[in-house]
Amino acid sequence: MTMSARLLTVDQVAELLGTTVRFPRRLIEERRITFVKVGRHVRIPEPAVEAYIATHTVQPTERRYGKVA
Template sequence: MTDRYLSVDQVAELLGTTARFPRRLIEERRIRYVKVGRHVRIPESAVAEFVDSHTVQPLRRPRARYGRAA
């Protein structure tokens, strides 16, 4: 149990968003969370998984052999 549990405000700060965004992720069940009494906590690993699954890799286009035609 080495995972840190973050509040909604901490997750929002980590992601650089408002608190509304993590709350929406929780409501739509798009991120794992834990209820501790009436408090909601999000495991740090769940935030990392969310970011990894939504990261878009750049396209690698092959270089043209010749420069552009004028």
């Protein structure tokens, strides 16, 4: 993470992921995503969210029809 990385609030991360705020809070609680404590506030670096998305992206598989040889 660079010092110029944008720090996002939990609400912003939830909106970015299309989830409720409960999901990013759970990621933080379970230490499944990098976060920064700023006093009592929690911020998530934007590159950490991008890395989480990249890591959990599932690629489609090629479907084979017919009998398996």
